[in-house]
Amino acid sequence: MHKIPNVHLGKWGERDAIRILFPGLWNADRASVHLSTAERTELYEKGIRPAVVSLHEDCTDWPATYQDEVWRARRDRGGFAFRGVPLGEWCLPFFGDSVREELRRREVRWANGLKFMHQVRGLKGATHHNPFANNPQGALREFLTTVGLPTIIDDNGDDDDEWWIDIGLEVHSPGYCMEWRTDSHAKVVERVLSITSQQSQRVTSLGSSKYSRDISSHLLDVSGCRIEPGVQSSGLYRAVYFQMYTTDKSPTYHPQGRSHGKALSGEQILRAKEAPAFCRGLYEAYCNSALHHDSNARIEVRVPLEVGHRALRSLPDNIIRSSLLAFERAVWW
Numbered sequence: 186m187h188k189i190p191n192v193h194l195g196k197w198g199e200r201d202a203i204r205i206l207f208p209g210l211w212n213a214d215r216a217s218v219h220l221s222t223a224e225r226t227e228l229y230e231k232g233i234r235p236a237v238v239s240l241h242e243d244c245t246d247w248p249a250t251y252q253d254e255v256w257r258a259r260r261d262r263g264g265f266a267f268r269g270v271p272l273g274e275w276c277l278p279f280f281g282d283s284v285r286e287e288l289r290r291r292e293v294r295w296a297n298g299l300k301f302m303h304q305v306r307g308l309k310g311a312t313h314h315n316p317f318a319n320n321p322q323g324a325l326r327e328f329l330t331t332v333g334l335p336t337i338i339d340d341n342g343d344d345d346d347e348w349w350i351d352i353g354l355e356v357h358s359p360g361y362c363m364e365w366r367t368d369s370h371a372k373v374v375e376r377v378l379s380i381t382s383q384q385s386q387r388v389t390s391l392g393s394s395k396y397s398r399d400i401s402s403h404l405l406d407v408s409g410c411r412i413e414p415g416v417q418s419s420g421l422y423r424a425v426y427f428q429m430y431t432t433d434k435s436p437t438y439h440p441q442g443r444s445h446g447k448a449l450s451g452e453q454i455l456r457a458k459e460a461p462a463f464c465r466g467l468y469e470a471y472c473n474s475a476l477h478h479d480s481n482a483r484i485e486v487r488v489p490l491e492v493g494h495r496a497l498r499s500l501p502d503n504i505i506r507s508s509l510l511a512f513e514r515a516v517w518w
Contacts, residue, residue, distance in 0.1 A: 188211070188218055189206045189207065189208055189210070189211050189218065190206070190207045190210040190211065190215065190217075190218050190219070190220055190224075191204045191205060191206045191207065191218060191219075191220075191302070192204065192205050192219075192220050192225065192228065194301075195269055201303060201304065201305050201306075201332070202303075202304045202306065203301060203302070203303060203304070204301070204302040204304060205228075205284075205299055205300070205301055205302075206299065206300045206301075206302055207220075207295065207296060207298075207299050208298050208299075208300070209294070209295045209296065209297050209298055209299075210224070210295050224295070225251055226250070226251040226252070227293050227296075228288075228293075228296065229250075229251040229254075230250055230251055231287060231288055231291040231293050232284045232287050232288040232291075232293065232296065233284060234247050235287040235291075236280060236283035236284040236286075236287050237272070239283055239287070240276040240279055240280065240283055241272070241273065241276060246270045247270060254267070281301050284299075285299060305332050308328070308331070308332065309351075309353070312324045312325075312327045312328045312331070316354055316497060316498050316500075321494045321495075321498065322494040324494075325350075325493050325494045328350075348489070348490035348491075349425065349487055349488065349489055349490060350487070350488065350489075350490050350493045351426075351485050351486070351487050352485065352486055352487075352488060352493055352496045352497050353483055353484065353485045353486075353497070354483065354484045354485075354497045354500065355481050355482070355483050356481060356482045356483075356505060356509065357479065357481045358479070358511055359479065360479065360513065360514060361479060361480075361511040361512060361513060361514065362431070362433055362479060362480035362511070362512045362513075362514055362517035362518070363431060363480055363481055363482035363509050363510070363511055363512075364401055364407045364431055364480075364482065364509065364510045364511075364512065364517075365401075365407070365408060365409050365410075365429050365430075365431065365482060365508060365509060365510075366406065366407065366507075366508055366509065366510055367398065367405065367406050367407065367408045368406070369507065369508030369509075370389045370398075370410050370429065371385045371386050371389045372385070372504060372508070373429060373484065373500070373504065373508055374388065374389055374412065374414075374427060376499065376500055376501070376504055377427065377484060377486060377496075377497060377499075377500060378414060378418065378419070378420030378421070378422065378424050378427065378486070379420045379421035379422070379499070380414075380418050380420040380421075384417065384418045384420075385418075387418070388412055388414055388415070388418045389410065389412065395412055395413045395414065395415055395418075396410060396411075396412050397410060397411045397412075398410050399411070399430065401431070401433075407510060409428065409429040409430035409431060410428065410429050411426075411427075411428045412426070412427040412428070413425065413426055413427075414426075414427060422486070422488040422489075422492045422495065422496045423488060423489055423492070424486050424487060424488050424496075425487050425488075426485075426486070426487035427484075427485070427486050427487075428483075428484070428485050429482070429483070429484050430482075430483055430485075431480050431481065431482050431483065432480050432481045432482075432483065433478075433480035433517070434446060435478075436470045436471070436474050436478060437467070437470065447463075447467065449463045449464075471518050472518075474514070474518045475514050475515045475517075475518035476514070476515075477514075478514065478518070479514060480517065482509055484497065484500075
């Protein structure tokens, strides 16, 4: 789903975002999920702005063309400063249908079948429960209440998979840094997704385009992974995404540009004042982590909301133990 061309429409509260997905633009040869300049122009000038005009009438905060906004937002020294424009609450229920209708009237065929995605992020670990307890549904209801979504979980499959949720399982051992064994990927995937061993071996093979390994500390036998199972290997819970990883990235986690962690560029290395400060801070962070920072192992799976309370509840203790390596903090850091 995340490979479908899409555009970020805006925020819905502090944690939520709204995206528009365009299934009609998908093809195997398309290199980017971002809309091209021509597609953005059509979307704004033939869809979004006319929809706002039809619903709102007053369109003084909306630029006349897409290029007008690009020109306004461009900074003198490079980069952009785009702005958000709020919509009245009264017109929100009609906005999506209005955008669809305006694009249809203007024959923007690549936008046929567009879908809106409500994305809730930044709430990892907001609720916890024992995976072997009898009330995982209660934890799921608590999470839905936290994000202000309906708390009725339809267990009959009638919601047509419109809502998806990431369910996680975390393993912790005090005083240790936990790491996944590379040779454990297939058996963990087999059990978590409830698929056959042949399917799990195929989807975790190095030749699979749906499988990526994340090597830890240049140790080939120690790694997590990311998998897009596909329809044939989605298993009992119809999973669309699966990952195994550890939390040892948190002391250096710092998303910026293409980097997800603290990074030092060649240009900065040549600046005598910047490189020593960076290296000193990195060294101190690792020394402090060796004394105080454990690292946990996590499994996450993305499944339809209706089966969220059943996922990740059937992983035996012996599989967890045989799939993990435990390093003392001082050794790992």
